[in-house]
Amino acid sequence: MLSEDNAFTTALQLIIGLDETLVGIVALSMQVSLTAVLIAAMLGLPLGAAVALWRFPGRGLVIIILNAFMGLPPVVAGLVVYLMLSRAGPLGELGLLFTPSAMVIAQILLILPIIAALTRQHTEERWDEYREQLTSFRVSRVRAIPTLLWDARFSLMTVILAGFGRASAEVGAVMIVGGNIDGVTRVMTTAIVLETNKGNLPLALGLGMILLLLVALINAGAFLIGEEARRRLG
Amino acid sequence: MTIKRFVGTLAGLGLAMAFATNAAAEEDERFINLASTTSTExxxxxDAILPQFKEATGIDVRVVAVGTGQAFELARRGDADSLLVHDTAGEKAFIEEGYATERQPVMYNDFVLIGPGEDPADIADADDAADAFARIADAEVPFASRGDDSGTNRAELRLWESAGVDPGGEWYRELGSGMGPTLNTAAGMDAYVMSDRATWVAFDNRQDLEILFDGDEALFNQYGSLLISEERHPHLKHDLAKQWHEWLISADGQQAIADYELDGQQLFFPNAGENGDD
Incomplete structure (x- = not known):
């Protein structure tokens, strides 16, 4: 009964039929993960660059922690955010639990270390290279950060895409803090888990294919923009 | 300057999306969060009864479907406005602990014993549920247990106890998963498994599994609705939760439950007000 062919036709039917529920789920998935990756990038890029440029006591420890947190299990991130946002937790008053905002927060926690750690790596290499030049022009470190980030923009785009990939692919965190509520916090990955639990494997695999397709499309878009920019700037 | 424009666009986009996400979340304030079990979801x-409740009252019920143990924990921490679970003993304890003020029986379905078609432990001929469990233990054939402190898991452990068996050993496999994943795994290793009938009927990936034993009263699976204590958690939406609780045991709610069929089978049997909860 179950075959890849079956899953493939299911996926096709879902896409062609533009099923309303599916569109809602896809839209929410993208909204949550893109918001998370944008906020994580706004925080992670300057943070990573700052760690790359300044020397301070405990810097090694910060780098180790950032690198280690790249491997943070999503379900642990979800649990931590759940305990913070739960009514019995410190931020319970905000009433954010089981909302898309809670899912964004959990995903930020997951991808911020990836973006910060890899940004640190990329900018540090460039800092070593341009340091003398920049200091001879009396460019302060704060002023050097945008320059270095801009110079590393193509590598950093890949870093951001890696963060987006992790955000859109994880299920453990959003399941706990979102609750997989139909029409409110159900995203692609939690829908896939639900269909798998129901033993509806072709539909689950079909949804998986759609998710993969979407992530591929976003990556293709980023790639083309990057190529175009590279060509124009020579 | 290009960098500034780039950063500006990025920041603008991020803020716009954060607002959009929040707006979507706050669109409708007339909703309650219901912690319930995976079997009902x-x-x-x-899907069948919530639209009818919404039509009658305008209230959205947002279902967080988890195991009964986790559902109790959500309610204990004040994260759920209402509870619909199936663990009578646990529900009564929950009231005694002061977290809930009232419990009403709502409906029941039953558990069924499922296993590979060849039935190596011969449970199809068992006298009762306890005998069926004893036969599985004697034959030491693989048995897939939920192992997740859910209502079904708790019921299963009580049945082992009544069979005089302390389950353990290589044949007894605690999966720590929901009903669906446990059925998926059982199908994969040709194991015996206990499931609520509703999840089984809705389940597609059966492979060689089939119902081998059912019908014993010991396999009765009672669902109850709980009103959460206003004193413990004053911030919850008690008014809306009370409307839901009362609708479930009203004639309309009971009819909606009785009307739900899957593959021509009625899956849940309303029994509000009956004294059949023990």
Missing amino acids: QSGLF
Whole structure:
């Protein structure tokens, strides 16, 4: 009964039929993960660059922690955010639990270390290279950060895409803090888990294919923009 | 300057999306969060009855479907406005602890014993549920247990106890998963498994598994609705939760439950007000 062919036709039917529920789920998935990756990038890029440029006591420890947190299990991130946002937790008053905002927060926690750690790596290499030049022009470190980030923009785009990939692919965190509520916090990955639990494997695999397709499309878009920019700037 | 424009666009986009996300979340304030079990969600019952409740009252019920143990924990921490679970003993303890003020029986379905068609432990001929469990233990054939402190898991452990068996050993496999994943795994290793009938009927990936034993009263699976204590958690939406609680045991709610069928089978049997909860 179950075959890849079956899953493939299911996926096709879902896409062609533009099923309303599916569109809602896809839209929410993208909204949550893109918001998370944008906020994580706004925080992670300057943070990573700052760690790359300044020397301070405990810097090694910060780098180790950032690198280690790249491997943070999503379900642990979800649990931590759940305990913070739960009514019995410190931020319970905000009433954010089981909302898309809670899912964004959990995903930020997951991808911020990836973006910060890899940004640190990329900018540090460039800092070593341009340091003398920049200091001879009396460019302060704060002023050097945008320059270095801009110079590393193509590598950093890949870093951001890696963060987006992790955000859109994880299920453990959003399941706990979102609750997989139909029409409110159900995203692609939690829908896939639900269909798998129901033993509806072709539909689950079909949804998986759609998710993969979407992530591929976003990556293709980023790639083309990057190529175009590279060509124009020579 | 290009960098500034780039950063500006990025920041603008991020803020716009954060607002959009929040707006979507706050669109409708007339909703309650209901902590319930995976069996009620996965059998499709909620899809059938929630629209009727919404039509009658305008209230959205947002279902967080988890195991009964986790559902109790959510309610204990004040994260759920209402509870619909199936662990009578646990529900009564929950009231005694002061977290809930009232419990009403709502409906029941039953557990069924499922296993590979060849039935190596011969449970199809068992006298009762306890005998069936004893036969599985004697034959030491693989048995897939939920192992997740859910209502079904708790019921299963009580049945082992009544069979005089302390389950353990290589044949007894605690999966720590929901009903669906446990059925998926059982199908994969040709194991015996106990499931609520609703999840089984809605389940597609059966492979060689089939119902081998059912019908014993010991396999009765009672669902109850709980009103959460206003004193413990004053911030919850008690008014809306009370409307839901009362609708479930009203004639309309009971009819909606009785009307839900899957593959021509009625899956849940309303029994509010009956004294059949023990």
